Amino acid sequence: MLAPEGVTPLLKGGCFCEAVTYSIYGPPLLSAYCHCTNCQRLTGKFLQAPNSSVSAEAWIGCPFVHTIHFKETDFVWSWHHMQPSDLDYYENPLKPYKRRFRCKQCGAPVASFNTRTQQYSVWGASLERGLEGEILRWEQVKPTAHQFYGTRMLDVNGELGKWEGYEGESARIG
Template sequence: MKGSCFCGSVTYALSQPPVLAAYCHCTLCQRLTGCPFVHTVHFEHDAFRWTHSEPHDAALDSFSLPIKPWKTRWRCKTCGVCVAGHNTKTGRWSVWGGTFERDEEGKIESWDSIKPTTHIFYGTRTLDVDDELGKWEGYADKSNRLG
């Protein structure tokens, strides 16, 4: 699986299937994206690698928020798109689904591997989603199920 920022200056590849693919409704994701929820996909540490020209940091800005200092996010210096995050508590990388490669019709190429299987942090949702996926207060199977 591969992906990039909007302008293509920052690219990445993933070598293993995700450990989590969900729609996240947390207030942090809402505020970082300006959207009611995001498609977040989490991978083990050794599954992720940058593939754009080295030095990789030349194309990237990194930032951490005081509310979650253990999570560092990287965004493209050219187009500003947040491409990936790394969580030092879990050792995992996360990417937003919209950054994955797409086919000629605009559909995500690896959709069957990364399609969301649940809604997380649904208690802070800004709108109801009527689908068959489980809805959780926090992480799936680690918090109260809301629906």
């Protein structure tokens, strides 16, 4: 999709080095902390000490991600700043309908596209930030739930609902 002429994006974001950028022109369909095993495996790794007499454990990466879903028609790659060759992708063989995009230069994950739902997902960490480091327009994208909480790597305190799958479409577990 091309950016609508004369319309200001609702949100902007991109990778760490800013070689890959995007704009969003519509409200989120979903905004949640995702604890699914795919997000866990694609963003980090849980390590246990090799010596069983040592009880050290460590998490490298993120045990969950802030995922925000948008209609395909509301998401636009900012090609005027980047080239298609700046973008790399990965297709999980278990979910060939979902393609995850990352920057070839810095390696940061940027977005994913689901051909079944015709939706893009972006991660909160990739959104444009203000001078103090805050995510711009946070009130419009702040998470409303923890999804796939049954497969969590750590317990999370707080007021947000915890769901076995997607919020409102699965059993609430907390």
